[in-house]
Amino acid sequence: MKKLLAFFFIALSLFSFSQDRKEIGNTFIKTLLVDKDIEKAHTFFDPSIAGQIPAAQLKEITTQLSEQLGSLKQILEVNNEKETYYYYSEFEKSKLDIQVTFNEANKIIGFFFVPHKIFDKADDKTAFKIKSDDIELKGTLLVPASDNKKKLVIFVHGSGPQDRDETIGENKPFKDIAEYLYTHGIASYRYDKRTYSNPETFNEQFTVEQETINDAINAALYFKNNKDYQDYQILVLGHSQGAFLMPKIAEKAQASKYIFLAGNARPLQNLLVEQFEYIHAIEPDKISQEAVQNIKKQVAFLNSSQFNLNTPKSELPLGxxxxxxxxxxxxxxxxxxxxxxxxxxxxxxxxxxxxxxKDFNLWKNELKNDKTAVFKFYPALSHLFIPVSGKPSPKNYEIKGKVDEQFLKDLVQFILK
Structure with missing residues (x-):
């Protein structure tokens, strides 16, 4: 979809603000996606953009969008950061933000479809920010008002740009887990991953330390050293990539316990080949044979002696x-x-x-002599710890579900033990 929609442009400096922008954006979206009046919608663009995106191209993009997302049902909410507005929109097949950027003349100079961005409301008492290196981690802090067990869990996301709820399709596993813990007297802090909130902070020299590890450590140490939480036990929960990197987080986090949810024990690049092959086998329209061969070639190069610090990223997995x-x-x-x-x-x-x-058993075998390590396997649960039926596939993420209660009970038991 990014190739179809990547006509986002850097906004001009904002010298004035118009209260009408929200409504202008609403009208533009309705004109384009509901009325399908392409020529009229095209007039909302600034000439600098209109020249780069002819009406015929806009029509083609809109048609392909409709095939992928279905019809626009409603705009659920509107948020903004200066000149950029986020129209959280419900389509037949998905929910996402339509991101619209205006110039000082209230003409559109940016138009993009992006994952839903969480905006903290002024009256949200659970919104909480923590300084982590060069940014603020914006998140949600849940602290039980009664029956507080004095345990606080820090959540660490999987790969990619993830919000604090770890929203994937119709599901929000981190939100499910945090709210269950809250009802059982356990506090938690979950934050927007910096690849989601501050992607501009990344450069060619960044690694998973900057992406994941450092922020998780900083969040854990914040509560560890905060006088308001001196009598709390701090725990760190990592999912997928967060669990994969947990041993590095544990070096400095000074937590009391560590929770590994679906963490890979094998090298990430080797899992990518397995994932690509699996998805191609069950849904070849999602990942082509060409894509499978390409990832195999990139991983083989990465694992070879030819890989070096001068290798262009075009030759490496995931770019x-x-x-x-x-x-x-x-x-x-x-x-x-x-x-x-x-x-x-x-x-x-x-x-x-x-x-x-395979990964679960590798962890288990490595720690077979550690009597404090607890291992739980749930045959019917997905990567998000939500029950699924039939052969697992990416389509599972499009179906709204809830994190499994037995898993949650086991998690609470471990935390409180």
């Missing part, structure tokens, strides 16, 4: 820069996890095609 992959190649999570002295909880779903029972 990530060389520094990113160099760090991961040097990282051995199975060696590092043995250094953790605190109790650990490992959970794995049997319907998870992204991280599988």
């Amino acid at each position: 990530q820069p060389v520094a990113y992959w160099k760090y991961l190649k040097d990282y051995n999570q199975l060696n590092e996890v043995k250094k953790i002295k605190e109790p650990m909880f490992f959970a794995q779903g049997g319907k998870d095609y992204q991280v599988t029972e």
